[in-house]
Amino acid sequence: MILKTNIQSMKKTLVLIALAAGLSLAAQPALASGGAKHPHSGGFSFEGPFGTFDQGQLQRGYKVYREVCSSCHSMNLMHFRTLAEPGGPFYEEGQVNPAENRFVKALAAELQVPDIDSETGEPIMRDAVAADKFPSPYPNATAAAAGNGGAAPPDLSVMAKARHDGADYIYSLLSGYRAAPAGLEIRPGQHYNPYMAGDLTPFWKGQGHVPEGGFIAMPPPLRNGQVTYDDGSAQTVDQYAKDVAAFIAWASDPKQVQRKQSGMGVLIFLFLFAGLTYVSYRRIWKGVAH
Amino acid sequence: MSDHESTYVPKTGIEKWLDSRLPIVRFGADYMSLPTPKNLNYWWTFGGILALCLVVQIATGIILAMHYVPNTELAFASVERIMRDVNGGDIIRYTHANGASMFFIAVYLHMLRGLYYGSYKAPREMIWIVGCVIFFLMIATAFLGYVLPWGQMSFWGAEVITNLIGAIPLVGEPILIWLRGGPAIDNATLNRFFSLHYLLPFVIAGCVVLHLWALHHAGQNNPVGILIPKDRTAKDTVPFHPYFTVKDGFAIVLFLILFAIFVFFMPNALGHADNYIPANPLQTPAHIVPEWYMLPFYAILRAIPDKFLGVVAMFSAIGVLFILPWLDTSKVRSMRYRPAMRTFFVIFVLVGIGLGWCGAQLPDSPVVPGMPSFQLADGMLNSYLWLNRLLTFYYFLFFIVLMPLVGLRETPRPIPATISEPVLPGGGDAMTSAAPASPEKKG
Numbered sequence: 001m002i003l004k005t006n007i008q009s010m011k012k013t014l015v016l017i018a019l020a021a022g023l024s025l026a027a028q029p030a031l032a033s034g035g036a037k038h039p040h041s042g043g044f045s046f047e048g049p050f051g052t053f054d055q056g057q058l059q060r061g062y063k064v065y066r067e068v069c070s071s072c073h074s075m076n077l078m079h080f081r082t083l084a085e086p087g088g089p090f091y092e093e094g095q096v097n098p099a100e101n102r103f104v105k106a107l108a109a110e111l112q113v114p115d116i117d118s119e120t121g122e123p124i125m126r127d128a129v130a131a132d133k134f135p136s137p138y139p140n141a142t143a144a145a146a147g148n149g150g151a152a153p154p155d156l157s158v159m160a161k162a163r164h165d166g167a168d169y170i171y172s173l174l175s176g177y178r179a180a181p182a183g184l185e186i187r188p189g190q191h192y193n194p195y196m197a198g199d200l201t202p203f204w205k206g207q208g209h210v211p212e213g214g215f216i217a218m219p220p221p222l223r224n225g226q227v228t229y230d231d232g233s234a235q236t237v238d239q240y241a242k243d244v245a246a247f248i249a250w251a252s253d254p255k256q257v258q259r260k261q262s263g264m265g266v267l268i269f270l271f272l273f274a275g276l277t278y279v280s281y282r283r284i285w286k287g288v289a290h
Numbered sequence: 291m292s293d294h295e296s297t298y299v300p301k302t303g304i305e306k307w308l309d310s311r312l313p314i315v316r317f318g319a320d321y322m323s324l325p326t327p328k329n330l331n332y333w334w335t336f337g338g339i340l341a342l343c344l345v346v347q348i349a350t351g352i353i354l355a356m357h358y359v360p361n362t363e364l365a366f367a368s369v370e371r372i373m374r375d376v377n378g379g380d381i382i383r384y385t386h387a388n389g390a391s392m393f394f395i396a397v398y399l400h401m402l403r404g405l406y407y408g409s410y411k412a413p414r415e416m417i418w419i420v421g422c423v424i425f426f427l428m429i430a431t432a433f434l435g436y437v438l439p440w441g442q443m444s445f446w447g448a449e450v451i452t453n454l455i456g457a458i459p460l461v462g463e464p465i466l467i468w469l470r471g472g473p474a475i476d477n478a479t480l481n482r483f484f485s486l487h488y489l490l491p492f493v494i495a496g497c498v499v500l501h502l503w504a505l506h507h508a509g510q511n512n513p514v515g516i517l518i519p520k521d522r523t524a525k526d527t528v529p530f531h532p533y534f535t536v537k538d539g540f541a542i543v544l545f546l547i548l549f550a551i552f553v554f555f556m557p558n559a560l561g562h563a564d565n566y567i568p569a570n571p572l573q574t575p576a577h578i579v580p581e582w583y584m585l586p587f588y589a590i591l592r593a594i595p596d597k598f599l600g601v602v603a604m605f606s607a608i609g610v611l612f613i614l615p616w617l618d619t620s621k622v623r624s625m626r627y628r629p630a631m632r633t634f635f636v637i638f639v640l641v642g643i644g645l646g647w648c649g650a651q652l653p654d655s656p657v658v659p660g661m662p663s664f665q666l667a668d669g670m671l672n673s674y675l676w677l678n679r680l681l682t683f684y685y686f687l688f689f690i691v692l693m694p695l696v697g698l699r700e701t702p703r704p705i706p707a708t709i710s711e712p713v714l715p716g717g718g719d720a721m722t723s724a725a726p727a728s729p730e731k732k733g
Contacts, residue, residue: 049555077370154567158370164563253373253380254374255373256380259381260555262381262554263551263553266550267554270546270547270550273543274543277536277539277540278540280536280540284532284533284536288528288533290328290329
C-alpha cells in the first residue's frame with residue numbers, strides 16, 4: 001500500500017512537471033506572422049536531439065553567403081576563426097587552433113578589411129586574417145539603408161534564432177518567391193513572398209481571400225546555377241536556399257551540436273542519479289507509514 | 291516545532307570552542323534534525339527546488355556579469371560573445387535564461403500548494419507574506435534581467451512597463467523620468483537596470499532567510515493541515531535529515547531533468563524570437579508580449595480600459611495575496627476537507643492558465659474564430675478582451691468574495707485527529723476515519 005502511494009505521488013509529480021512544461025509552451029506568445037504561410041521543413045540534418053550539421057552543406061552554405069548574401073547582409077558577430085571551430089564548416093581533425101586553420105586563413109585572405117596604418121595612423125585596407133570579423137558590406141547602418149531604398153538589410157549572425165521556425169523559415173523564404181497573385185498591388189521596390197509576415201489587405205484588389213504572405217524589400221536573391229558547387233550537389237535555388245539556411249542556423253548558435261551532445265551525457269547522469277536517489281528514498285522511508 | 295530541543299553535542303575541540311562563541315554548527319545540526327511532518331507529499335518539495343533555482347541564478351549570473359557589457363551599443367553583441375567565445379558560455383547563459391522560467395514554474399506550484407493546503411493561515415501568516423515579497427521581487431528581477439540582452443522585446447518590454455508608472459496621476463511623469471534616468475529608455479536605463487538586477491537577487495536571498503526563519507518558528511504545515519499536538523511529535527514527525535533531504539533530493543533531480551531538457555535541447559523555446567533582433571527604438575514590434583510567467587498579470591492589466599486603473603488592478607492582483615490570511619475565514623486549513631472550496635480552487639488554477647493564454651493574444655482576436663458575435667461596450671463579445679475580463683473578474687472574486695464567504699458558509703468534511711490516521715492500515719480516507727474530529731476544535 002505504501003509502495004502504491006509512493007508510485008501514485010510520483011506519478012502526480014511527473015504529471016505536474018509535464019503540465020508545467022505544457023503550460024509554458026502553450027503560453028508561447030502568438031507570433032506576429034500576420035497570415036504568412038507556414039514554412040515548410042528543409043529536412044535538416046541538425047534537427048532533433050541527435051542531429052548534427054552536415055559539414056559539406058555548411059561549406060556550400062558559406063559559399064552561397066559569401067558570393068550572394070554578403071553583398072548586402074553583414075554577419076557582424078562572426079569571425080573567420082569561428083568557421084574552423086569544432087562542428088564548423090572548415091574544422092579539420094587534428095588542427096591545433098581554429099585561427100591556424102589553413103582553409104580559414106585562405107578564405108580570410110581573399111577579403112580586405114579596413115584598418116589603421118600603425119606607422120602613420122592613416123586609414124588603410126589590408127588582407128583579413130582568421131581573427132577578423134566578417135567585413136560588413138556597408139560602412140554603417142545609414143549607408144546600408146540608403147543603398148537599399150531606406151531599409152537596411154538585417155545582419156544575419158543570429159537570423160535563425162531571430163525568426164520563428166529558424167532554418168525552415170529562411171529556406172522557405174529564399175526558395176518561396178513567386179509571381180504575385182493577380183489583383184495584388186505591388187509598391188515599387190517591394191516583392192511578394194508568401195512566407196513573409198505582413199498584412200496584404202490594403203493592397204488586395206482581387207477576388208476572394210487576401211493572399212498569404214507579405215511584401216519584402218529583398219528581390220529574389222538566388223538563381224539556378226548562380227553559385228558553382230564542386231561536390232556535385234544540385235546547383236538549384238532550392239539547394240542553395242537549403243544550404244545557406246543550414247549555414248545561418250549553424251552561425252546563429254555554433255555550439256548547438258556540442259551542447260546537445262553534452263546534454264545527452266547530462267540526461268543519462270540525471271536519470272541514473274534519479275534512480276539512485278529514489279532507491280535511497282525507498283530505503284530510508286522503509287517502515288515509516290506516511 | 292519552535293521548541294525543538296537541540297540535540298547537538300560538539301565532539302572535537304574546535305567544535306566546542308566554536309560552539310561557545312558562534313554556534314553555527316549547532317544551528318545547522320538543529321536545522322537538519324528538525325521534526326518534520328511525515329505526511330508531506332511531493333508538492334512540498336518545491337521549497338528545496340526554489341532554493342536550488344536561486345543558487346543557480348546567482349551562480350550563473352555572477353559569471354555572466356563578468357562578461358556582459360551594460361551599454362546600448364555593446365550589450366547585444368556581448369551576450370552573443372558569451373555564447374560564442376566564453377568557455378561553456380552558451381550553457382551558462384541558457385541556464386540563466388531558462389533558469390528564470392524554471393524558477394517561475396516552481397514558484398507558481400509552490401504558491402498554489404500553499405493556497406490549497408492553507409499554509410498561509412495562522413500561525414504561518416508571516417511565512418506567506420515574506421513569500422509574497424519574494425514573489426514580487428522575483429517579478430521585478432526577471433523583468434530587469436529580460437531588458438539586459440537589449441533585444442527588441444527587451445527594449446519594448448521596458449518601454450511598456452515603465453510607461454505604466456507614467457499613468458499614475460500627477461507624480462507619474464517625474465517618477466518615470468527618474469526611473470529611466472532620462473526622458474526615454476537609453477543607456478542610463480540599461481545601466482541602472484543592470485545594477486538593480488544584480489542587487490535584487492541578494493535581497494531575495496535575505497528574504498529567503500526570513501522565510502525559513504518564520505517557517506521553522508511556526509512549523510511546517512502538512513497535507514492534513516492540522517497542528518501536530520506536542521505528545522504526537524514523536525509519532526507524527528521524522529527528522530528533516532535524512533527523510534526529507536532524500537525526498538526533496540529526488541524531486542530536485544526530476545526537476546533538473548526538465549531543466550536540462552530546456553537548456554540543452556530547446557534553449558529558446560520559452561523565449562521570443564524577436565529578442566534576437568537588436569533593440570531598435572524606431573521600430574515597434576508587431577506584438578509586444580512579456581515572458582510567459584508575466585502573462586497572467588499582463589492580461590489583468592489589459593482587461594481594464596483605463597490605463598491607470600489597469601495598473602492598479604495588476605498590482606492589486608499581487609497585493610491581494612498579502613492579505614489572503616485575513617480574507618480566508620475557514621477554520622480548516624487543508625482544502626482536502628473543503629470540497630466546495632476545492633472546486634473553486636480548481637477553477638482558479640484554470641483561470642490563471644486562461645489569463646496567461648489571454649495575455650499572449652491580441653485583445654481583438656476572436657476566441658472562437660467564425661462564431662457570430664456582437665459589440666459589447668468597447669469590444670466584440672467573442673474576443674480575448676471579454677474572455678480576459680471574465681477571467682480577471684473570477685481572479686478577484688476568488689480572493690475577495692469566495693475566500694471569506696465559503697469559509698463562513700461551508701460544512702467541511704471531518705478532519706482526522708492526527709496526521710497518522712489517514713495513512714494507518716484501515717484508516718484510509720478521512721471520510722471513513724474512525725475518529726472524526728470537529729474542525730472547530732482542531733483548526
